Structure formats: C-alpha cells, structure tokens
Amino acid sequence: MRKAIIIGGICCLLGLLSACQIKGESDTYEAGLAALDKKEYTAALAQFQSAAKEDGYKAEAYRMEGIVYLKMQEYDFAVTLLNKSLEELKFKHEDFEKDVNYYLGEAHKGSGNTEKAIEIYSGLISKYKDAEAYFLRGQLYLEQQEEEKATSDFKASLKKDTGYENYMNVYMAYAAKNRGADGAAYLEKALHKDSEKPEEQYQQGRIYYYLEEYDSAKKVLNKAVNAKNQDAVLLLGRIYLETGDTVNARALYQNYLRDNGKSAIAYNGLALCDIADREHDSALENIQKGLKYGSKEEQESLLFNEIIAYERRLDFETAKEKMTAFLEKYPDNEAAIRENTFLQKR
Template identity: 50%
Template sequence: MVRRNIGILLCILALTLGGCRGEDSGAYDRGMQALASADYETAMGEFQKAANEDGRKAEAYRGEGIIYLRRQDYAHAVTLFSLSLQEMKFENQEFREDVLFYQAEAYQGTGQRQEAFSIYEELEEGVNGGQACFMRGRMYLLEGDKDQAEADFQRAVEKDGSYETYVRIYEAYSALNLEADGAVYLEEALKLSPSDAADYYQEGRVHYYLEEYDQAKASLNQAVDGGNQEAVMLLGHICLETGDTSGARALYRNYLEKNTRPAAAYNGLALCDIAEGNYDSALSNVKKGLECNDEEENENLLYNEIVIYEYKLDFDTAKGKMQEFLERYPGNEDAVRENKFLQSR
C-alpha cells in the first residue's frame, strides 16, 4: 500500500530533547519503544512513571501528548503538549519546536485554527521555518484557500528548497485530487541537480509522481548504485504498477538479502503474490513481515492483510482485523474508506 500521509512527519525522538536530564531513565525509554510499536497502553504507563518517579515530566508529557494525538483525542493532546512546555527545566529550542509542531497539529484537530496559525508564525522564524510554512500552507489548502496556500508553499521552498519539500507540497495537492496544481512543484524540483544517492532517489520519486517511469528508473538505478535501498523498493513498486511482477519480485528478494530491515521487502513480496492471485503465499509473507516487528512497516502489512482476506472472500475475518486496525491506526484514511466497503458485505 502506498499512503499519502499528510500529517506531521516529524521523527519521534528516542533521545532526551527536553534538556532536562541526560541519563537513561528506563521508564521513558521503554515508553518510547512502546510508542514506536503503537502499544499505547504500555507507553502511557511508562510515561506516567517517568513523569512521577523519574522527574522527566517535559519528555513524558510530550510522549503522552503524541499518544492522544494518534488516538485523535486532540483536546487532551493540546493540554499535554502545554504541560510539556511548562515543565522544561532548561532552554532547548529543538525540543520546544518539536512539541510546538505537534501542538499545532492537535489544535487543527480541535478546530482551533488561529492557535495553530500562531504557532506556525512563531516556528517560521526557527530552524524549521520551511516546515512551518509548508504546514501552514497545507492548512490553507485544506480550507480551500489556494492563493494563501501557494504563497506559503513558495515561502517553504525559499527556506528549504530540497527535493523533499517539493515532493511534500505535491503530495498535499494530490491528497485533494489537485495533482495538476502540485505537478508545478515537481517540475521545479527537476531543476535541481542531484549530488548523491539520496538525491537521485528523490529525483526518481519526482519522475514517478509525474508518471515518467523510464526517467524514474534511470534515477533510481543510480541511487541503487550509490547504495540507496529505498530506491530498490520504489523500483519494485514501479515494476508492479507497470505489470512487471517478476521484475518486482526479483527486486524485493534482492532487498531482502541485503537489507537489515526486511519487513518492507516481505510486504513487497506479498503485493506480488496478490497481483498473481496467490493469496496464501501473500498471507505467509505478511506474517514474516510482521515477525520483524518493524512498526514503520507494520501499518502497511496489517492493511494489506485485510485486503488479502477480502480477495479470499473471507469478509468476517477481514472485518475483525479491520476493527483491530482502526483501533490502532484511527487516522488511516484508506482504512476508513475500506471499512465502509466491508460493512456492506
């Protein structure tokens, strides 16, 4: 599954960013590990222990806020992020900005747009000013104000004219079926000159979104030659989209042999199996992928597991797994739409 997640794409930091303490607290680190695995009950318990027993309130409240944010309990998330900022014992701008980005997203969830705008205005002057302009522009776009959105997107690329910024702007338009508007930014991205494997991967993504598959493959192959493994996965996806299942399977197997995070490769192999109608093998590959305990890929694996049961016409199992999935990932828009279909079966 390819998802267009338009939420904040900040990295969850396992290290202490609050400037409060440098040593390992135990409870806080366990909480972060549980959060990364979407085990929110365990994470909440550990964060509460870190706040009450280990004195790491700033970090712990931030962690609790992220849990509420993921559960779409935005009001509680806003409160916890405020508490996190209040409990900072030392000045740490990186931590403060991180919390503010999350809080702005929570304010959007509660409908308090002006509070979110105020935060982005402050963040625009920080080290992640481009990110702030992008997020504010995305808010305008969601509200239908394309002129204000475009102005902020221009500010975003002026502050951070990276491939990633251009691609994220395109994805924001694409999420609203405005691909033609977003394609302008992809064309601008192609004016950049790639300098390393990571850049060639990003250039390949741009060509992919423009459906220029031959050019995408050329850029991605250069990225692969430079050791970029993400490019292997996108190459496999392009092969699947163009009907070259055997080529995709070869790429995913190659990735499986050479990469230390095999879950994505198992997911790719499952997609190949689905394309060939081999649903039992697809379920086997999903199971192998889930055994890797890679939370970054688990969401895709679990979603595809539901799809496989649908193809097998086992709608009762699919419905049960969908309910579990939505409890874990309530913000997955693809799953919400798919659930409506399932309820009609």
C-alpha cells in the same frame, strides 16, 4: 518525528525513542520511551505519569504524555499536556520550547482549532523563520482555501529548504485536496536539481513516479539501484509491479530480501506479484512471512492483501471471515469497505 529534548541537571539531546543514559536519569521516563517505541500507548502513559511526579522531570514527562495522546488522536488531551509541559519549564530552553510548540500546532490542528494552529506556526515563523513552520502554516491556509497565503508560505518554505523531501511535501499537500495537478508544478521544479548521487536519483525517481512518468522513473531509479540504494530497489519494484512486469518486480523484491534480510515491504511486494500471477498459495505464504516483521501500517497492507488472495483463490468464506476481523481492527480502511461490499454479494 521531531527529536525530544531531556532537561534535568544535565541537558541531553536525544532522539524520541532512543536512550541517552546519563547519571540520575529517570527509569520510569526511559520505560515510557521503550513502551512508546513498541506503540504500547497505555503503558507509555502510565510511565510518563509516574515520571511527572519526580523532581525535575515534569516538563519532559508532560511533553511525552502530550505526544502519546497525539499518537492516540486524543488531541484535546494532547493540548492540555503540552501546555502543562511549557508551564513546568523552570528555565529558558529555546530548543525544547520550540519543539513543544510544533507539537502544540499539530494538536490544535487535529482538534479542529485551525486558527490556534496558525497562530502557533506564525509565532514560530516570526521567531525562527523555519521552513517547516512555513510549510505547516501553508498547508492550513490551503485547507482554508486561502490560495495566495498558501502559495506564499510554500514558496518561503522551499526557499529555506530546497531538498527533494520539501518539494514532495508540498505536492502531497495539494494531492490530499485532490489537486495533484497543482502540486505537480512544484515537482517539475524539483526535477531541475542535480541528481548525481544515488539518493538524489532515488528522489528524482519518486518524483517521476508521482508524475506517472514511469519510463523516466525506471531510467533514473536503475542508476540508483546499480549504486546499491535500497529505497530505489523497493520503489522500482513497485513501478514494475504496477506496470504489469512481475518478472522484474519479483527479482527486485528477492534481491532486496537477499541484501537486507527480512522485510515486510518486500514480502508484501512478492505477494502482490504472486496474486498478479495467480499463484495464490505462494501469496499467502509470503504474507505470513511479512506479518512477522511488519509495522502497524505494513501489517494493515499485508492483511488486506491476504483477503484479496483468498478471494482470488475463490475461498470466499475464509475471505469473509478475514474481512470481518480486518474491519474490526481497521474500520476506516476505505479500500476494505469497498471490497467488503463486493464480498457480501458472493
């Protein structure tokens, strides 16, 4: 998520969900940030709406309302509030305007107004030549099957930002269109970069993983793991799990918990090891532990795997009950929809 910018008597850059305490700062605005951090969107909106009534806070508050609506996928409302944010800006603040326009592009894209989103990203490119704007416009061109324009923008983006993450983003844009082979060409280019530091080794391991070159991924990730890169520990654990080596996968997830404390991802990994090893009661125990610490996305994965664990334990009645509750909460989960079809036949 982009960084937010506070504008008042004093201008203060702060992370979207962090508190930058300055004299005279709005308590309601801070309360809105705190609610958003907890994903309490209705409460966040109420606080930002109150903040918008305060002198000198309209631009910031409208901006944050727009971001909340984006989170809620209420794109038309997001467009309205973000435009109001720009209208309420009382003096030139280039970073703030730039930031709001990126969110506007996202909102127009979400609402299906691709042409307007492209127009906004084109304006950002004209003014700033940002790698991000080139990438986002290229992504839209790709969705519209304008291949030459997409390729040109992706190349321009990668020229501006040669980091691994940017190469990965381009790959994922193609993969989302079921064109992973086209995206893989970009990953291959990233493999020519130096990988002496643990973070670089982790990034190369990610690339090998997406290319399904698991032996190469294990080799480079083991170097990062030995250097105590914790992201590499989790990814290597996933690779061992997916290749059927639950012994090494389990050891990595246990080591991660030992070194980092509680982790929903690690508990989920242990649960998957348990399911593969037919230790279903242990899987359910690890899932319950993970649910205490998981984000919304992590909880979705844990709850789905809970259903699988009950299925494998042949407790189909409980699995069906859990599935009903799961689909009420996550109706668009395609894996669950498919699994539910199987369950209804039991």
